[in-house]
Amino acid sequence: MQLNFSIYRYNPEIDDAPRMQEYSLEVEEGQDMMVLDALIALKETDPTLSFRRSCREGVCGSDGMNMNGKNGLACITPLSALGKGKIIVRPLPGLPVVRDLVVDMTQFYTQYEKIKPFLINDDNHPPSREFIQMPEERAKLDGLYECILCACCSSSCPSFWWNPDKFIGPAGLLHAYRFLIDSRDTATDERLNDLDDAFSVFRCHGIMNCVSVCPKGLNPTKAIGQIKSMLLQRAV
């Protein structure tokens, strides 16, 4: 069985413009594999093909890419899930391309940095050993802490495409809410002050591309809605 691929190629040092390159791969009839395995096999024949990968099991978030028009992790996307036709692989949209499927994630990380992604606790008497949380307080972090920062969501969000310098993006905001809702964090007001403008949060218009592509099944739109209502409750 022959599988056909069309893969985005661009090496800024050599190419004037990006192009799509056709590849084909022979596999056993009925055999399924992950897109990443197919890319690795293609790289055997064309070592110039570049992409990021590390854990190859959906934990590290390195191989986010656009497969048949939808962002996802190549290592946990089976070829069978992409239909029978040609498989079109492109880099994550909206981010500058370093080479082929490798994108420059600086804008993404800059927005992530802005939300201070660490626990802030200015309690004068911190516990000597560990911060104890009630099970229900800990439960509030479920669906938030699992984010692996693969950028599939933010790079599928039109608001992030148009304002990557001002809109935090779904991944950053999911993390922002993770710290806003953490019972051990004492900087809730400062965090909300930082988000209280016309762009950082409110550029989200709830189109939910982030929810549709998240490889971990998380719901950034819901977290953004919670931040909006926290900001609103503080204002009225």
Place this chain on the structure above:
Amino acid sequence: MVTNQASMKRNGIQDWVSLRATAIIIALYSFYIAFVFFTAPTLTYPIWQGIFASLFMKVFTFAALVSIMLHVRIGLWQVLTDYVKPAGLRAGIQYVLNLIAFAYVAVGLFVLWGV
């Protein structure tokens, strides 16, 4: 984090609430007008005039027109800041569109006045 100067001093929360508040009025008005169209057997000028003669309908229509103006002002600012990056061009387009939105209200007001 994004300075107010970078967003024409627009307030995110206020815009978010205003968009929804005006959307409710616009939606209610649209449903009401649709209801009038579908339930009236024939819509002659006297019937149409009769509908708009009541003070309630005048206030409701004016509220809908003002809501559209506010909704347009916020919504188009958001759309333009997404798609039109040169600040001068954006300011020019915004100026014209806001004028048109105001013209709708002014024309609507004079029409209501005349009924």
